[in-house]
């Protein structure tokens with residue numbers, strides 16, 4: 167056993183010196199290999215991060231959102247509808263929401279303006295509304311502890327009339343922060359200056375990136391909405407199996423109301439994420455293909471120098487199996503080095519630089535493209551898959567030409583002429 | 586010590602290029618002696634030497650080492666016998682470029698998994714015996730022809746073999762270095778080792794250290810001389 171370990175050490179040392187001897191070739195190889203692992207791992211991390219974001223949204227989404235529809239178009243929701251909905255059996259709570267999009271021509275971006283639920287401005291109420299939703303989604307969900315966290319946190323900022331709280335994406339885009347003023351153009355053409363009371367931090371930047379929280383009064387002043395209207399309603403249902411039933415009752419009692427259940431919202435998100443995921447799969451398969459070609463190329467031959475060296479090793483007493491072990495270590499070292507470098511670079515890329523390489527492809531959908539810095543999450547299963555997709559085939563590919571090496575007779579060393 | 590019975594070697598058997606390099610060679614090589622295989626180029630010296638040294642198998646006939654039949658042993662055993670029994674000095678030094686002289690010299694010992702500190706001491710001792718200890722850390726491409734050959738001799742000796750095999754060792758050496766080489770051979774003999782050399786260099790086969798000369802021609806032995 168001791169001798170075996172010592173032997174492996176010798177072989178590894180020799181392999182390292184062999185690799186260093188062919189520096190240019192092997193570093194080129196390593197760089198290409200690392201690049202491929204980098205692309206594969208980035209794709210995996212990115213798809214996973216975006217799915218994780220989606221699941222966060224899922225947990226916090228209200229079960230039913232009710233809008234008012236006029237001629238098929240989303241319209242302001244009359245407050246007096248609320249009582250009708252509250253009286254439907256199975257409805258636990260109804261909450262009105264005031265929110266909308268605001269186009270900022272200065273930076274050509276759409277913001278989402280939102281008034282914090284009910285008793286405005288208190289971080290507590292945001293928390294409690296998120297918790298309410300979590301209770302329903304907790305059934306049979308192993309990750310329900312996550313759900314008890316609020317979707318976003320106000321970082322201790324207090325929302326008062328004349329102030330607003332902005333998401334990180336907006337802060338980045340406009341280079342503004344706490345204490346700065348932000349001008350808005352109201353519905354009747356006046357300028358309204360709001361002071362930034364703080365920024366939002368969130369588990370999900372996807373949600374909060376383009377978000378702005380303002381008080382109900384300011385919202386109504388900005389958009390010119392009277393007290394008898396809100397944007398829409400959220401409905402909390404006690405029993406998840408009654409959601410569809412409640413939705414159909416709302417539709418029956420209020421024909422111009424449109425209840426949207428969470429599953430429908432999810433489907434919308436899903437299609438967005440799947441489209442993105444699909445694009446990633448294209449990148450992914452291209453990288454896999456490149457890898458296969460590259461591994462195959464590597465497997466297909468031994469250089470004259472390598473043949474000569476194997477001949478010498480065999481002549482001085484190495485067995486074919488010793489040569490195979492050497493080749494194994496060679497493949498293992500190159501692929502492990504490439505694997506770890508590639509994975510670490512991909513991790514930094516996706517979680518610290520906001521997928522800067524993929525950004526051009528992803529940015530199209532919003533100027534406020536969120537950075538996914540906040541949820542660095544490594545999925546062991548994916549890493550294992552990646553490992554088996556790269557390290558294993560490559561190592562095998564380096565051992566393959568050995569069946570050729572085995573045919574190099576030791577006496578070939580006696581026939582080498584010249585250098 | 587080594588006995589060859591009716592040994593034949595056919596290259597590319599069955600092909601149009603089939604070539605019979607050895608025809609029924611019977612030979613006995615004594616232990617603790619210096620034997621020279623002499624003959625013109627193409628007479629089958631290298632072929633015979635590689636069969637004697639367990640580097641290749643004969644197409645027919647038997648090879649016995651210390652009375653033990655080794656022709657039919659599987660590769661693993663043959664390799665094991667080869668690296669423990671034989672030390673090879675090739676016509677070319679056949680050193681591996683890019684690594685140091687010391688690493689080259691230790692190569693044959695790697696598969697045996699000997700402790701590194703011991704191995705290093707042994708290698709350094711070998712190098713200093715042939716006066717190239719000062720080149721231990723040099724890369725092999727910086728060596729002169731004579732130094733490279735001495736390095737390859739140290740490598741041949743690293744596993745302390747009983748039998749030393751040298752294929753035309755003086756072919757690339759000048760007269761002075763050739764004499765130097767024969768002195769090294771003499772030392773081996775005095776240490777009780779068996780030496781087998783192929784050569785068509787008179788400086789080798791006429792040397793007083795040589796105990797017997799075997800004449801090869803067209804793959805056959807012409808007759809033994811004292």
Ligand SMILES: Nc1ncnc2c1ncn2[C@@H]1O[C@H](COP(=O)(O)OP(=O)(O)O)[C@@H](O)[C@H]1O
Pocket residue numbers: 596597604606624625626627628629630631632633
């Ligand atoms: N691998 C081989 N394939 C075919 N012919 C070979 C091979 N090796 C040697 N020969 C032939 O066998 C003959 C004897 O070769 P060799 O033993 O090298 O002779 P020597 O060492 O005496 O010059 C030569 O004619 C050579 O061309």
Ligand SMILES: [Mg+2]
Pocket residue numbers: 630631632752753
């Ligand atoms: Mg020859």
